[in-house]
Amino acid sequence: MLTGDSENTDLDWPLQLYRILKEKQVQQMSYVPDAGHTALINLFLNDHDVCANVLTTEEEGVAIGVGAWLGGMRSVLLMQSSGVGNCINMLSLPVLTRSPLLMLVTMRGEWNEFNPWQMPMGQATQASLEAVGISVMRADTPAELIEMTEQAANMAYESDQQIAVLISQRLIGKKKW
Amino acid sequence: MNRRDAVEKLLSSRQGALVVTGLGSPSYDVHACGDRDDNYYLWGAMGGAALTGLGLAQAQKGKRVMVITGDGEQLMAFGSLATIAVAKPVNLDIIVLDNQHFGETGMQVSHTGQGIDFATIAASCGFARTGVMTTLDQVDQLCIELLQPASGPGLFVLKIAAENLPRSLPPRDAVFVKNRFRGHLGFDPS
Numbered sequence: 001m002l003t004g005d006s007e008n009t010d011l012d013w014p015l016q017l018y019r020i021l022k023e024k025q026v027q028q029m030s031y032v033p034d035a036g037h038t039a040l041i042n043l044f045l046n047d048h049d050v051c052a053n054v055l056t057t058e059e060e061g062v063a064i065g066v067g068a069w070l071g072g073m074r075s076v077l078l079m080q081s082s083g084v085g086n087c088i089n090m091l092s093l094p095v096l097t098r099s100p101l102l103m104l105v106t107m108r109g110e111w112n113e114f115n116p117w118q119m120p121m122g123q124a125t126q127a128s129l130e131a132v133g134i135s136v137m138r139a140d141t142p143a144e145l146i147e148m149t150e151q152a153a154n155m156a157y158e159s160d161q162q163i164a165v166l167i168s169q170r171l172i173g174k175k176k177w
Numbered sequence: 178m179n180r181r182d183a184v185e186k187l188l189s190s191r192q193g194a195l196v197v198t199g200l201g202s203p204s205y206d207v208h209a210c211g212d213r214d215d216n217y218y219l220w221g222a223m224g225g226a227a228l229t230g231l232g233l234a235q236a237q238k239g240k241r242v243m244v245i246t247g248d249g250e251q252l253m254a255f256g257s258l259a260t261i262a263v264a265k266p267v268n269l270d271i272i273v274l275d276n277q278h279f280g281e282t283g284m285q286v287s288h289t290g291q292g293i294d295f296a297t298i299a300a301s302c303g304f305a306r307t308g309v310m311t312t313l314d315q316v317d318q319l320c321i322e323l324l325q326p327a328s329g330p331g332l333f334v335l336k337i338a339a340e341n342l343p344r345s346l347p348p349r350d351a352v353f354v355k356n357r358f359r360g361h362l363g364f365d366p367s
Binding site for chain 1: 195197217219221222223224225226228229230231232233234235236237254256257259260263264351352354355358359362363364
């Protein structure tokens with residue numbers, strides 16, 4: 001395991017997010033893969049104490065997470081900004097039932113984007129989430145991301161809030177391909 | 178087959194199973210058999226019933242979870258069959274009450290009325306148990322089968338008459354239903 005020294009923060013933010021979510025007793029993780037989430041997904045996939053669900057579309061994870069909470073389990077949902085649009089109506093489930101929802105969303109379509117098809121949903125992500133009643137936080141640095149995720153987890157699981165933490169494209173860096 | 182008779186059979190032999198219902202008539206059918214703390218009714222979030230059941234089954238591995246939904250609701254969650262098959266819960270069964278129509282919205286013919294067969298699809302996805310029931314006697318047999326241990330998820334299609342029965346409305350307060358359900362499992366309202 002890498003150490004969590006602050007000087008390593010820029011490199012190991014996925015590991016620090018993983019540690020925070022483990023500390024918060026998250027036992028279920030659902031995801032649609034994204035390059036920006038690769039390291040965090042792999043950490044969870046190698047953790048046999050966490051139930052991991054690969055999804056065909058992001059909205060599935062919204063319902064799975066509410067079901068988990070009905071059964072007393074904490075869940076986290078990982079996706080890319082393009083997947084937020086797929087979730088909108090399903091988000092009525094955690095909003096209306098006032099169930100915890102923690103979404104970690106890697107952003108596309110906002111910084112050094114090479115693919116124009118990512119632009120419309122990337123530009124609409126925050127407004128779409130807020131329109132349906134999700135609280136949005138946005139992290140532009142690894143240090144911000146770690147701090148925001150920790151308190152967003154508290155607000156979700158302790159105060160029954162529905163929160164998306166947007167991980168800026170500037171933070172993640174340009175997709176390599 | 179009358180949908181209420183079929184659902185009554187399923188529920189009378191639930192033996193502690195947690196029940197999640199899809200929006201519309203399946204919610205009314207389950208409510209008509211008696212409102213209970215261990216019923217979780219959806220009034221919306223179309224396409225969410227089977228997946229809510231999956232999350233619940235993963236959190237409550239010691240209990241059986243039965244999702245009772247309609248063909249229209251399950252059609253909106255077509256991909257969920259792949260997700261559930263890959264997740265392989267051994268304590269989750271999906272019951273599709275299939276009248277082959279969109280009953281809530283004017284009885285338009287649905288995909289299942291035009292040849293789409295959920296049981297075959299679920300089997301090819303890798304569900305451990307699947308079947309199509311067209312009579313109440315077959316539902317009786319299903320009730321026995323559901324109580325046997327399974328090696329993976331199940332999906333059963335119950336072919337029911339296309340008719341809109343008198344509505345039996347579950348509570349619409351989603352927070353109340355959630356807290357009541359969680360209370361049944363020993364979780365205090367947070």
